[in-house]
Amino acid sequence: MLQKLLSRVCDDPSIHLEMANLHRRAYFDAQNRAGDKWRNGHWTCMHPECNDRAIGSHTLQKKNSLEAIADPTSRVVVSPRFDPAVGDRVGTNLSYENASVFPGFCEKHDRELFLHLEEMTGAPDPLATVLQCCRTFCRERLAQVHAFEASKNGYDRMVRDQHEAIGRRLEALSGLPLSTISGYTETERLQYRPDNLERIRHLASAQATFLNSFDKLAGSVGDFFCDRARPPHMFIKSWALSNCLDFALSGSDDIGLPGAPVPMFYFVMPRSGVTHLVAFCHIEDEAVLTNVLEEKEVYGLRPGDNGIALFRFFEQLMIDRTNHWFLRPSAWAALSDSGRQILVSEVNIHDRSLYGAGTKLFPSPEKLEVTRNVSWRPRPL
Template identity: 20%
Template sequence: MKKYTLFNNDGQKEMDEEEYTQWFFSTIHEHIFKKIEKGFNQKRDGIEKELIGKFSSTRQKKQCNCPCKDCNEKPIYSHSISKKSVLANIACNGSVYMPSIDKDIMTPINISNASIFPGFCKQHDNDLFPKLDNVNNVDFDNDFFSQLGARTLAYEISHIKRTIRSLEMLLKKLSSEYETSTSSFLQKFSNGFYRKEVSYTEFYCSESRINKIKPTILERIENEKGGLLFLNQEFLNSDNVFVQGIVFEKMIPIAFSGLCSFQLEDHVAYILINCLPYKTQTIVSLHFSQRDAHSIQSFLSTFNLADENSSLRLIETLAVRGTRNIFFNIDYWNSLEEHIRNMFLCEFNNIEKSSINEAIDFSFLTWNWNNKESTK
């Protein structure tokens, strides 16, 4: 049987194959593990930043044809928030601010690229949403709110599918990089001690960063898939959807649209929300399923929608807790006091408080705002 000699501060020790193997892995876990982790963490940060950067700065790819029945045309890049009817009203020189995904800062974006997604072909987009892009004489009737909910739903389904693909790609890249880094280090280490090659599969540690990351990413993927399933089951059937629409005869310097969560005792409810400034008016709409109607109506009753200040608190709560598809007038944002800007960004990126029934304790919006210097 092959013998090994270990030299240390206590002298030398003879080992057989089994003893050496046990010592080898003990040494790896105890002394070398941190070096592997340090190298991986540096590469992990680069991988995550690269994917986050691509996710936030690039357009979604047009994965397939228009989803309408028997249509083989390619989808166009639709705006979930109308460019001409809404975003132009809060734009400064054609741009607005949006919160950065990976940093507590605001990033300027041209309204031509804001809130876009590959939805429907040009013909079906015009046929399905004729009222949403009407710059003049907007009639906020039932058809308007139905079209608004449908477009928001299409955006969210597209966005969730993209998020799932990005998370799966992140997990794959991180796993591959960790295996490559660890295998390389093990090879060098084992060669230095004249031991046979150690494969990556022999080395497993529950404390390693990758084995801590995996469950979190997998859980996020399952949550996203659950939300997607719920949207398809509940919101695609208009008979199951309740709509709360409010029209205010004033402007605000913000526009947002998307899906937000509402934490109930036994499950999470989902609400499609919109807050859109149309010239001299602002509309707020909430679409939610029949299953959750009572709980959400109870939440809304805590705000006095006949009172402008109370209504503004509701809009602020929805803006902070609701969706990442949100845009500010640049001049207005810059006019806010620094501590208010910091509080908004901190709360906006606080994933521990992602439900709209989590109250906020600051105010950042005002009525009677008018973007006189915007470029339409």
């Protein structure tokens, strides 16, 4: 009896709209709750020897990087902002003082761990670069944990809401309580298009595997926080460009093979008259990251070389991959209507291939030169 009723339910055209609305509501409700938790939840300091409550730490430097691209009058930057109705959208009025904030460290460790970095005014020395890498890693790890929890909560609600909605339809068709319909068991979950749910489960499994791959680097970052004589197990590629670019960003990406993720982390820090750009990974994954950077023709750049390839690579990371970016308002205003629409459209798409040419949106900066290219491997700082 149950299977016949289910066939009738699935043949009703209205079921498709109802399920689509349920899925949308489950997703955006989970994202909305996650956003509120990220901003207002109780988070513990990420220093391995601290259990104090985390404050709003800046991933990217507020004074040197974010202030450099903020509007000089309004002090705001352009950045993706979550809207529970549509997902991420482009916001144009975020104060640079509130940009790039994450619940990472307590007040004491946020100040003490990164004091050397915050006091740097010129080109960052190796210690400052490693500290920024550690801060970027911590933000990305926490963001991935948070994203996985939000996805799981959304999936669980979707499964529950599907079951309840289909159950109501079965009861209406049969005139019987769901528990008394022949063929139904109390442990059964009624599903709409199980293949779609299986696809979502597969994506969640891949997300969990990627998150677990962060563990390889996490231990040495924690050791470094406790003892500066124990450098983190990172391979770091660091460049500088002769211009202050119009965007700052940070992010992480999987550059490994399916089922064998290799996380790459990166950030862009514009400053007055110069921009520092970094990509890094676990030291054991140096060859993988090197292959990516060579494919992008940026690995071997030398001081005095044209910096456009480097600019385009990090532009691709901004538009096609991460949503943790911040743009100078005048650069946003200078885009054509179609250019702004491209950026708005891409802000919710983060699965475009890292290989090949990315989305080119911004004009090439004039006279852009590489002024530094440095590789760093674990050594005393």
